[in-house]
Amino acid sequence: MEVRETLIDGLRHDPRYLVAGFLTLILIVGQAWLGFLESLEQFAIAVVFSMATEIALSRIYRREWPNPISSYMTGVSVGILVRSPYWWPYAVGSVLAISQKYAIQLRERHLFNPSNFGLCILLAAVPATVAALSKQWTNMPGVMLFIFLLGFVVISRLRRLDIVFTYVLGFILLSLVRSTITGVPILAELSPVSGPAFQLFIFFMITDPQTSPSTRRGRVSYAMAIAVIEALLRLARNQNAPFFALFVVSPIAVIWETLRDRSRNKT
């Protein structure tokens, strides 16, 4: 009864259900249309390990049954973002993603976007075994448009379009700068904007309410910081620049906001 009420209440008031719903929709349509998962088994492993880790750590450290929606979304993200021929990176990515929420905290708030953390550690540690989702969802404009429209609806409800617009604007401006510096054709530098992986990144990762600032000013600064760090990483020819930029910026944002709140509370 309690679980049912929690679910109904969550569906009404918790925006994570909306995000989870749309992620699942993208997943189902994408899988049915393009079969874009590495395999259903690997995807299932990511989701199961994510949820199991959350349950285990929540029972140990909080002595409560967790709301499964958060770990479900993390598992789905890991299942989509990680590309590997083996099953174990999906399990390890999910375990890393969830366990860092409990291991690395500041005033009970975790610092990293969970799935991005798991992905970045895998990319840095075992690059011969794991790659990030990039263009494996074809180069068809329809796919990009589909994710864009869904993402737009979700993020409008979450009131986080300021992050999306700031980041996209920053990316475009910095692409012009990069093109000027490197001599690479501007269309090639701008190309990632039109890819489905980019849409997922802007709508479902950098907008994570848990690891992005709560104020508009903070969010705009946060999004611009991601764009700048990403541009620097791209100039250093890092192919996973967006993920590592988020990896760097999100803990800084959380720490900054936590310290600011603490300072305000003192005064």
Add this chain to the structure above:
Amino acid sequence: MSRKRLILLVLFSAFVLSLFAAPRVTSWIHQGDPGGQYGFHFEESAHSLGIDFIHEGSSFDPKIGNITPWIQGMGGASVTVCDFNNDGWPDIYVTNGRIGSMNRLYMNRGGKQFEEVAQKAGVADVNRAGTGMSTGATCADYNNDGYEDLLVYKWGNLELFRNNGNGTFTRVTHEAGLGEWIYASDAIWWDFNRDGCLDIYVGAYWRAEHNLWHLDTTRIMQDDFDVSRNGGRNKLYEQMKSGDRCSGTFKEVSQQYGVDDPGWTLAVGAADLNGKGFPDLYVANDYGPDSLFLNIDGSHFKKLTERHGIGDDTKKGMNVAFGDFKNSGRLSIYVTNITESGYLVEGNMLWENLGNGRFRDVAWSVGAADCGWGWGAVFGDLNNDGYLDVYCANGMVSGNPKTEYWYDLFTMSVGINLILEDAATWPSMDSKSWSGYQRSCVFLNDGRGRFRDVAEKVGATDLYDGRGVAFADLDRDGTLDVIVANNKGPLLVYLNRVDPSRKWIQFRLRGTKSNRSAIGAQVTLHWNNQMQVQVLDGGGGYSGHSEKLIHFGLGENPKLDHAEIRWPSGKMQVLRQLEPNKLYAVEEP
């Protein structure tokens, strides 16, 4: 911080650190492996055999100058092995790429020396301006006169040379009905309808409407990196019969048979994969799914597509090779792809034939997946232990080793197809490397169908951009020697030295009712209570065509039982009282 949280933090940190340490520890453990335990080693001997050939790349329209090294890299470097003068010694034909350059024909003089005779034989001057550049060649006795003829395929006009039987060839392209402009990456001889006359299947890369030397547009590229179908159309040329004889003329029938695959084909191969007696066709496509066409009684083809299985990949198929790697009596398929740390973890595909028309990719689980940017690959028992190994050439463009092109391509490859299709929007390659300086892989079979790369340990140490690979017993010592054609690099000949305690047996087949070259014949050898099947294919393998010789390694102290030959005509023949370390010349009864 509570004690419980501290424990979690310590465990978490240890977990992360172990992830970083694991690959380095594994690499360190394998570095300690002693060499010399595999029963064979290679000696690179091209120069001492009298072979000094360096492949040259073509230039193209300056409008696509930004990606010229890439296009040159796709333009092949090939090696074809055939006994053109019927003296029992396999000869070597090598193609060149630069417009105006000459192809080479090296005649084998007793396994000790080779003599270059291409000009004299009339098969050198094939890369003339306006006719395109050679990308490969394949040989077969298409007119059943007892001499191996030569088909040179090109990014340009196909060329067919009839063997005159006196050391020279006559160009018969137009009389044969061939010669149309096609960006051929690979071609095979096969008798798809079992009428005793060899037919030709050609895999095409670029669309034929473009001329890479004089472009009207730069919108010539693939429209997708995963599921592209806007490549050149493949062609099936059926040899017509004149009474009971093969006419020597061909008719293009690919649409009629439904095999005009529009993928960006890099390799094709044919073998009977389902035991129905007719050769099936595997087409390996770049930028998208490969195609397996099952041959229905020679009358039509049925495309096999399995969800998340064969025919449903998003990889970069570059090679087709058939081999019974588990001694199961069934031919599996090896297809090379691209693996680049941090960018693409695709891996080669080894489609294990499970029987009943079912296949499963086991490459990663058996250790045959990662060979960098793979190209030509061939199955063969390199150490005569009774199990098929794989030699896989690799490497794309070895330019300035301090720079690489992967990042540039990766950035633009994620975009929509409107950007991709235009070559002018591609970042300039300049002198950058792109998966360059890779060492070939020698995947050694451990007898349980698992592979391990021992290339460095056995002497295959070159870092050239390998393309075509061919196997041949060049010196007739009962071992498979390896010839590797390198893009803008030298032709390498790795003579194979195998522990003499390991035995072998070879079969050279000659068809009578079947095509004379016996292409499509399958030989199943039974020994030591096991069996292995091999096929005599008429091409297959990117830019590499091996000697038409069936070679079985037998291991030490073999107990030979019998060999079954299924001729292309369908006729079965059983050979008994076989002895090891012998070459058997067998004529179709």
